[in-house]
Amino acid sequence: MNLFPGVDKKALLAISVTLIFWASSFAGNRAGLESYSPGAMILLRFLTASAVLGTYAWFTRGIRWPRKSDLGWIIFGGAIGITAYHTLLANGQLTVTAGSASFIIGAVPIFTGLLAAITLHEKLTVRQWIGIAVSFSGIVLIAFGEGGHLEFETGALLILLAALSTSIFFVIQKRLLKYYKPLEVTCYSFWAGTALMLVFLPDLVRDLPSAAAGPTTAVIYLGIFPAALAYLTWNYVFTRTTASVATSFMYLNPIVATLIAFVWLGEIPSAIAALGGLLALTGVIITARSVR
Secondary structure (H helix, E strand, O other): OOOOOOOOHHHHHHHHHHHHHHHHHHHHHHHHOOOOOHHHHHHHHHHHHHHHHHHHHHHHOOOOOOOHHHHHHHHHHHHHHHHHHHHHHHHHOOOOOHHHHHHHHOOHHHHHHHHHHHHOOOOOOHHHHHHHHHHHHHHHHHHHHOOOOOOOOHHHHHHHHHHHHHHHHHHHHHHHOOOOOHHHHHHHHHHHHHHHHHHHHHHHHHHHHHOOHHHHHHHHHHHHHHHHHHHHHHHHHOOOOOHHHHHHHHHHHHHHHHHHHHHHHOOOOOHHHHHHHHHHHHHHHHHHHOOO
């Protein structure tokens, strides 16, 4: 009996690998920040990721030169979806636990729906508005409960802005995917975003010589697995099942991220933050399930 209709064993394996890699990135960020400043950490991560994707693209010859008319969108996509997103997330995770960060980022579908309503004039149903309200109430609880007591945590606001950034990026990706393959859009975005991250090169030069082996290994892991390989396995998923089926598994991401953070870092969310996370996830599910 197939417990996941529309998903074969190979697709399920690829989804599982992608989910674990992406969920582990939040704990990996916290580990990397033990020796690196946020800017140095993300630059090292994406120099690694860009090199991996560049090597893959070279051997597979699966990348075309982008059209000149699309360069503006590619650069903007890299700036907002890679540079801005990861800069905000890394700075936010200086004070916010990995599990709580993953629940806040889980609100991306909420922002995407709101952006669609604003830019594409799509109407939101009453059920969707209820889901949005529930999700944001959960995020507010996380923001106030990270320290185990009701005190606003500004790092949560930075991560919320990161979620908004990647939502904008998804809109740009949708535009580019009308002409380019998923691998091409991924490579263009990574390379453009990495180029913009070079402003953090002095930070990397300063931090790298004194960084401990553990945090450096964590950052290299982030570049190879959650950044580069996970995007490749995710592209493979879309060749074997539909986007709606594949993305439904992403609801598990915050839960897996919290478990990984507990095993890797020993992080245990406060009761308030845990309740906020569950509310945020519930709101996202309510909103997504109201879309037919």
